[in-house]
Amino acid sequence: MPRTHSRNTRANRTASPATPPIPTLRDPRFSQSLERGLAVLRCFRQGRTVLGISDLATELDMSRSTTHRYVLTLSELGYLEQQASRKYRLGHRAADVGMAALNSLDVRRHAQSLLDELRESTSSTVGLAVLDGAEIVCVDRTSGSESGKAEVHLGVGVGSRLPVHCTAAGKLLLAYIPEFEQRVVLAETKLAKHGPNTITSKRQLREELEEIGSSGLAIANGEFAAELCAIAAPVRDEAGDVVAAVGLADHGSIASLLKLSPFLISAADDISQSLGYGRDSE
Secondary structure, eight states: OOOOSOSOOOGGGOOOTTSOOOOOOOOTTOOHHHHHHHHHHHTOBTTBOSBOHHHHHHHHTOOHHHHHHHHHHHHHTTSEEEOTTSOEEEOHHHHHHHHHHHHTOHHHHHHHHHHHHHHHHHOSEEEEEEEETTEEEEEEEEOOOSTTOOOOOTTOOTTOEEESTTSHHHHHHHHTSOHHHHHHHHHHOOOOOOSTTOOOOHHHHHHHHHHHHHHSOEEEESSSSTTEEEEEEEEEOTTSOEEEEEEEEEESOHHHHHTTHHHHHHHHHHHHHHTTOOGGGO
């Protein structure tokens, strides 16, 4: 699910999220209309699931009439649905494409049974996430199973996008990307406060990323939401690159959750091995 950071969709200003914004020459067959239509769909994300024409026009830096034309086309095709409020949300066609993309991920396919075992072993909410620019995408998520334990909902599910700086999985994945990519992401990311302990200093975040890179375990204690604790461990592919993060989340104390870290690390290692990674060859 590629995602660009720039809100301006003009051809000479579009940049990859992993590289500095430099002018590039595009293939003459490139369709700017298709690019703009997809940009409309990308506006709908966690916390912004229902948007009006004026919201979309402002975010995309397009006129209301142009935005309206793209929205009407996407609605006719089933990728957007108009609500009673006359605002729009993603339609069933968009959901079909999103789920097809998630189901095609090798890491998700290899991880599903191991994630189920991890949930049974820990009774905590279990998640699998991949990095996409300054956000993570939840490619799998299952609520805790223990009777009477508060479930971790918060509107987060498969396909949700969450900020990297206040989630355990996000910080872990950010810690393992190349340094120049990390600098670009941090430069373009506003460290908005989500929970009482959200890190809002980029210097402090960089220091924590260094610690995560050394320890192989990320912690978020009340950073995404009050009283929500989470830990995450890396999943590696055959080349040894970190391609995903497995996480545990629960309400309560971080000390209690850390006691479950051996189960988490074991599951992450098992998923890595299923992807062809061998620790002995590292």
